[in-house]
Structures are given as C-alpha cells and as structure tokens.
Amino acid sequence: TLATGGIPPPADLPAADPPVFALALAARNRNDEVKLSGALHKIVEEDPSLAFEARGETHELLIKGQGEMHLKVAVDKLAGRYNVAVETVAPRVAYRETIQAGAQQHARYKRQTGGHGQFADIKIEIKPLPRGSGFRFVDRIVGGVVPRNFIPAVEMGVLDYLKEGPLGQPVVDLEVTLFDGQYHSVDSSEMSFKMAARIAMSEAMPKCKPVLLEPILKVTVFGPSESTPRLQRLISGRRGQLLGYDARPGWPGWDEVSALMPEAEIADMIVEIRSVTQGVGSFRPEFDHLQELVGRTADRIVEETKKRAAA
Structure with a gap:
C-alpha cells in the first residue's frame, strides 16, 4: 500500500x-x-x-x-x-591493482643439488599501460641469449605472479618486456626460467608504485519524481558521481537518475532506495570502468586482503 x-x-x-x-x-x-x-x-x-x-x-x-x-x-x-x-x-568486491611507474629488474634463479642443477638469468622491463589495455608481454631477446623454447616459460612466470600483486589483487594494464638473459646448456629448464620471472616480478613490482583499482558502475535509479532529490542525496552520500536525471519513458510521474558509483557502495543500496521511494524504487547497474582508489579506504581494503590471505 x-x-x-x-x-x-x-x-x-x-x-x-x-x-x-x-x-x-x-x-x-x-x-x-x-x-x-x-x-x-x-x-x-x-x-x-x-x-x-x-x-x-x-x-x-x-x-x-x-x-x-x-x-x-x-x-x-x-x-x-x-x-x-x-x-x-x-x-x-573484485578489486584490481595496477602500476603508476616503470622499472627494470635483473633476476637469477640458481639451485645446485645432486645431478643437474637449475639455472636461469633474465632482465625485464615493466611499464604501465593505459586503463583497459590488459597485459602485454614483449620478447626482445636477440642472439639467442635466452633460447626460444624457454621464453614462454618466462611469460608464464610473469602471468603467475600477476594473479596477486603487492596489494593482494590481480594486476592489470602493464607491459613486461624480456630484453636480456643467460642460460646454461645443462642446468636451464622451463621451470628455472619460470621461477626467475616470478623473482623478477616480485622484486620489481613494489618499485612501480602499485595502486588499487575499484570497479565503477553506471547506475540508473528509478523512482517517483517527488523522490528524485532524496535519491540524488543518497547517491552522493555513497561516493556517487551524479550524471543527471530525466523523466522515465513510459512512466508518468517517474524519473530516472543516472550516476557513476563504486561497486562497493551498492551492495545494500536497494534498501535505502525503497525507504525514500515508499517501497517502489529500483535501480539497474552495469560495469563502466576501473578507477584508482587511494587513501584510508584503499588502506583498509589492503589490510583486509592481507588478513584474509593469512587466515
């Protein structure tokens, strides 16, 4: 009623x-x-x-x-x-992380046990890419300093590391270039080059100014026109960026309010929307982009991720 x-x-x-x-x-x-x-x-x-x-x-x-x-x-x-x-x-929330600076890194993986040992030596360069670019691996090896059959193992080691970066989230929007290295005719293997790549990434990434990315959604909120000011305040109070409002087509006396909002802010938003629209309001979200997140909120998320990983 x-x-x-x-x-x-x-x-x-x-x-x-x-x-x-x-x-x-x-x-x-x-x-x-x-x-x-x-x-x-x-x-x-x-x-x-x-x-x-x-x-x-x-x-x-x-x-x-x-x-x-x-x-x-x-x-x-x-x-x-x-x-x-x-x-x-x-x-x-499915956060991501990316980098704000580049770095070069040399890494060597060497183990000597009975019989064959393990040896791999690589040099990589990491560069940030524009948002939405994903991951790019570049092979710039010349002269066979790293044999062709070991180069995919380097990329695999990089990708393995990128599943969880320094901030505990999957890493996106960066380029990794393999430009130099060494191998041993007996002791080198795919595993040793994969391990060298993981070592290089773990040592280089903290130097690249990692930053958290949060998913931003395009949200359209529907409600009676008389509730539009309250809906706008609700959105602003949840870190939303208002884009405007208009009459809802086919719904006399109703408006639709458009905004960009962090995914983290909409989990229970329907409860408040219904509260300010006499129980009839609704909203529709869709992914829009990833956006840098810094400050106390980012620090809290990083700490929560660390605690969850340690549990």
Missing part, C-alpha cells in the same frame, strides 16, 4: 527488474557443497526473479534477488526444503 501522495508504477509493467541485492553463500557442512548447487538451481527455477552466480574472481557463490527479505526466504528454503544450511556474508 502506498502512502498518501505516492505515485504507483504503471499498470502495464515491463519485465521484472534484474536482481539488485546479493549475498555470498557457503555451506555450513562442506559435504553439502554439491547439494547446495543443485538446490539453488531448483530455487531459481521456482522463482525466476532470483539468480545465482559462481564468481571466479572472488571464489564466491552468490545468490541474488530483489532485497534482503527476498533472499532470507530463499535461504530459509535451502535449509527447510533441501536440508542445506548455509552461512551468508556480503559479497566481496
């Missing part, structure tokens, strides 16, 4: 809004993990406004719906109907 003065949605409603509230799930009993996946499939079949996702970036299983109570009902159903008890937490 709407409060006096509320403007209801049009009777001819479009397709249901996509899920806007998510929780990360973990089975309390590890033996129930396979059963959990099957139960989620059945729950989503029964209620198409629910969705679930295995997010590889954060190694989490997410359930998504229209709000906190919607997901509470689904979680209760998992336990009551399918006998799968779960723990729920807020989903983690």
